[in-house]
Amino acid sequence: xxxxxxxxxxxxxxxxxxxxxxxxxxxxxxxxxxxxxxxxxxxxxxxxxxxxxxxxxxxxxxxxxxxxxxxxxxxxxxxxxxxxxxxxxxxxxxxxxxxxxxxxxxxxxxxxxxxxxxxxxxxxxxxxxxxxxxxxxxxxxxxxxxxxxxxxxxxxxxxxxxxxxxxxxxxxxxxxxxxxxxxxxxxxxxxxxxxxxxxxxxxxxxxxxxxxxxxxxxxxxxxxxxxxxxxxxxxxxxxxxxxxxxxxxxxxxxxxxxxxxxxxxxxxxxxxxxxxxxxxxxxx
Amino acid sequence: xxxxxxxxxxxxxxxxxxxxxxxxxxxxxxxxxxxxxxxxxxxxxxxxxxxxxxxxxxxxxxxxxxxxxxxxxxxxxxxxxxxxxxxxxxxxxxxxxxxxxxxxxxxxxxxxxxxxxxxxxxxxxxxxxxxxxxxxxxxxxxxxxxxxxxxxxxxxxxxxxxxxxxxxxxxxxxxxxxxxxxxxxxxxxxxxxxxxxxxxxxxxxxxxxxxxxxxxxxxxxxxxxxxxxxxxxxxxxxxxxxxxxxxxxxxxxxxxxxxxxxxxxxxxxxxxxxxxxxxxxxxxxxxxxxxxxxxxxxxxxxxxxxxxxxxxxxxxxxxxxxxxxxxx
Numbered sequence: 001x002x003x004x005x006x007x008x009x010x011x012x013x014x015x016x017x018x019x020x021x022x023x024x025x026x027x028x029x030x031x032x033x034x035x036x037x038x039x040x041x042x043x044x045x046x047x048x049x050x051x052x053x054x055x056x057x058x059x060x061x062x063x064x065x066x067x068x069x070x071x072x073x074x075x076x077x078x079x080x081x082x083x084x085x086x087x088x089x090x091x092x093x094x095x096x097x098x099x100x101x102x103x104x105x106x107x108x109x110x111x112x113x114x115x116x117x118x119x120x121x122x123x124x125x126x127x128x129x130x131x132x133x134x135x136x137x138x139x140x141x142x143x144x145x146x147x148x149x150x151x152x153x154x155x156x157x158x159x160x161x162x163x164x165x166x167x168x169x170x171x172x173x174x175x176x177x178x179x180x181x182x183x184x185x186x187x188x189x190x191x192x193x194x195x196x197x198x199x200x201x202x203x204x205x206x207x208x209x210x211x212x213x214x215x216x217x218x219x220x221x222x223x224x225x226x227x228x229x230x231x232x233x234x235x236x237x238x239x240x241x242x243x244x245x246x247x248x249x250x251x252x253x254x255x256x257x258x259x260x261x262x263x264x265x266x267x268x269x270x271x272x273x274x275x276x277x278x279x280x281x282x283x284x
Numbered sequence: 285x286x287x288x289x290x291x292x293x294x295x296x297x298x299x300x301x302x303x304x305x306x307x308x309x310x311x312x313x314x315x316x317x318x319x320x321x322x323x324x325x326x327x328x329x330x331x332x333x334x335x336x337x338x339x340x341x342x343x344x345x346x347x348x349x350x351x352x353x354x355x356x357x358x359x360x361x362x363x364x365x366x367x368x369x370x371x372x373x374x375x376x377x378x379x380x381x382x383x384x385x386x387x388x389x390x391x392x393x394x395x396x397x398x399x400x401x402x403x404x405x406x407x408x409x410x411x412x413x414x415x416x417x418x419x420x421x422x423x424x425x426x427x428x429x430x431x432x433x434x435x436x437x438x439x440x441x442x443x444x445x446x447x448x449x450x451x452x453x454x455x456x457x458x459x460x461x462x463x464x465x466x467x468x469x470x471x472x473x474x475x476x477x478x479x480x481x482x483x484x485x486x487x488x489x490x491x492x493x494x495x496x497x498x499x500x501x502x503x504x505x506x507x508x509x510x511x512x513x514x515x516x517x518x519x520x521x522x523x524x525x526x527x528x529x530x531x532x533x534x535x536x537x538x539x540x541x542x543x544x545x546x547x548x549x550x551x552x553x554x555x556x557x558x559x560x561x562x563x564x565x566x567x568x569x570x571x572x573x574x575x576x577x578x579x580x581x582x583x584x585x586x587x588x589x590x591x592x593x594x595x596x597x598x599x600x601x602x603x604x605x606x607x608x609x610x611x612x
Contacts (some may be wrong), residue, residue: 058507076510088504092526092605101522105512138606156512 004031005192006160010064011054023218025050028064030211030221032160035190039203041251042213042222043259048196051213052162055194056082068159078106081158085165087145089137089152096133099123099152106156123155124148126185143174147181154185163195167202175199176235179206187232200255204247205233212254222259225250341576346583349576357397364392398562398577402584405547405558408475409592412482413543420487420539421532424494425520428528434495445488449481449546453553456480474556478547485546489538497531498524526605533600540596544589559585 012026025047032038040048053059055066057076065072073080089098099120107116124130127147132140137148146166153161166182167175179202186193186206197203203210207227214222227247229238238244323343330342341349371390378385396404427433460476501524509519551560563581566574601607 056507056511058510076507076513078512080511082507082511084504084507086504088502088508090505090508090523090526093522102512105514105518136605 004067005034005036005069006032006055006194007067008032008051008055008064009067011051011061011066012063013050013054013059014062024216025054025220026063026218027220030224032192032194034192037186037193037206037208038195039207039210040194040196040213041198041200041203041210041255042219043215043255044198046213046216047219048213049164052082052164052194052196055160056080056162058082078102078156079159081153081156081161083146083149083153083161083163083166085168087137087142087149089145089148091137094134094136095124095129095140095148096120098137098148099155102152103155120155123151126154126188127151127181141174143170143178146170146178150182150185154189154191159192161191161193163193165196165198168198175202180235182206183231183233200248200251201235203251204229204244205235205238210247210251212251212259215259223254335575337570337575338572341579345576346579349573350580352573353398353577353580357399360394360397364394367392367394396557398581401557401559401562402588405551405560406588408478408551408556408558409482409540409543409547412479412547413486413540415479416483416487416539416543417490417536419483420490420535421494424491424532424535425498425524425528427491428495428498429520429524431499434499441488441491444484445492447485449485449549450553452481452484453477453550456484457554472557474554477554478550478556478558481550482543482547486539486543489542490532490535493531493535493538494528497528497535500531501527529604530600530606533596533604537593537596537600540592541589544585544592548585 008028008030011028012023014021014023016022028051030038040051042048050059054061055073057066057073057080060074065074067073068080089095090101093101100116103111103116103120107119111119121130121133124133127150129144129147129151132144137145140148146169150166153163167178170178183206185191195206204227210225210227211221212223212225213219225247229241229244229247327342327344330340333340375387375389379387427437457477460473460480464473464476505523505527509523514522547558548560548563550556551558552564553560555561555564559581563578566577566581
């Protein structure tokens with residue numbers, strides 16, 4: 001196997017609390033090859049977003065580190081572009097200007113004005129948003145906003161594309177549509193992608209490897225599943241494919257049998273704890 | 285409470301034109317009815333009250349004084365024009381007699397009329413307000429972006445914010461006369477005293493609202509800025525300022541309202557030229573017309589304050605990126 005493009009090495013983070021440090025994440029080790037599509041899946045609060053934010057440099061690791069191309073990274077930068085869950089477009093800029101802000105910042109002094117314009121247009125075309133280039137985010141649908149968010153990230157020509165539940169807030173049909181678009185773009189550009197998801201189908205359909213995380217606190221990688229389905233993948237054909245269903249089954253059984261989320265609930269959501277106690281009393 | 289009218293006016297935009305006209309008519313009629321009731325009550329009550337200067341003026345007397353003030357202003361303008369004409373003729377004559385004659389052009393020193401006092405007040409309040417904004421917005425941005433600076437400055441802001449203009453005035457007067465000593469002053473001292481008093485009292489709402497607007501930028505947008513590695517200036521220009529614009533304008537509108545109120549008080553107390561002085565002079569004058577004239581001034585002060593606020597609203601609608609926002 002080739003030398004890893006992106007390495008997470010002994011990655012861990014803890015947050016100080018009045019009762020001493022709270023270890024959110026520990027011993028995360030993962031080597032990611034160039035062009036690989038990785039999905040992070042796990043229950044809410046297990047630290048998936050924390051892993052992504054550590055890779056993005058938005059959080060600082062307490063132990064271990066992130067190595068990109070043999071160099072440690074611990075600050076944010078456009079070579080690790082992020083597609084945020086809620087699109088995070090600047091509402092006062094048009095679609096074009098939102099991408100332009102990123103392109104101007106990344107390619108300042110490298111591309112001429114016309115080259116930049118062509119590059120912005122190219123990326124908007126890639127996500128099929130050229131028709132809405134002069135619209136403000138408030139004037140387009142949620143799925144369109146997410147497309148623009150992807151275009152903005154791709155326009156940075158990142159070495160790694162980090163996606164934090166990119167389609168989580170979309171309806172099922174729009175989500176399927178965007179997943180297909182993403183697969184097409186991925187086939188063309190061969191980006192290295194880390195994507196967080198809650199959706200088992202999404203993970204199996206898109207990924208080369210699914211990284212399943214254990215429940216926190218002190219969450220870490222539980223299992224890694226290699227998805228060896230041939231590309232291009234077709235969701236309709238795969239619906240009847242036994243291998244596909246086998247992978248789905250493996251992820252589901254990890255999430256709902258091996259890592260059933262029960263005892264963590266009151267801790268993660270202290271506001272709900274008294275309510276639970278009350279109902280128990282009533283039953284008793 | 286405010287949610288219902290906001291939604292209502294949103295709904296209104298989609299109503300057919302005829303219905304919109306009907307709604308507008310209804311609104312105007314209600315406003316007119318309110319004003320009519322006020323004038324009626326005013327007329328009824330005014331005639332009941334006898335003051336040391338005769339009976340309290342009703343709407344009719346006040347309207348009469350308004351036209352009296354307009355006539356006075358016109359007469360004064362005529363006198364001014366005549367003065368300059370005489371001066372010019374005199375100078376031309378002396379130049380004709382002796383080409384080397386030294387010509388002096390003297391400014392007209394007539395009594396300021398009601399309308400020139402309005403102009404003085406407007407000019408003063410806008411200068412003070414602009415000065416306050418030029419201090420408050422940049423300071424608010426810098427303080428709002430840094431929690432440490434905020435902790436350092438917050439006590440000072442809270443301390444000075446509630447200080448009355450009447451308390452600042454003596455200090456400002458003394459300071460201006462101590463620090464502003466020039467042979468040929470560019471500005472009158474009284475003007476500077478009014479301006480600085482207005483500035484000191486009106487910068488706080490803008491400052492506080494800018495701080496709040498800047499410190500409440502969505503963390504997602506801040507992350508975008510960090511991933512893009514925007515430098516400080518670009519970050520402020522492209523992310524911070526636009527997201528704080530609605531709050532900044534809320535502050536500016538509050539500030540302008542305060543500036544206008546403070547100015548009238550300061551002019552009255554310090555005898556600085558302007559509408560406040562007009563009111564005070566009429567009060568001291570104590571003629572039978574004085575009360576009516578003060579009533580005219582009160583109404584004009586109110587109208588100008590209202591107009592200034594509408595002007596800021598227009599500006600806000602122009603500058604604000606969120607065109608769907610309901611501003612009122």
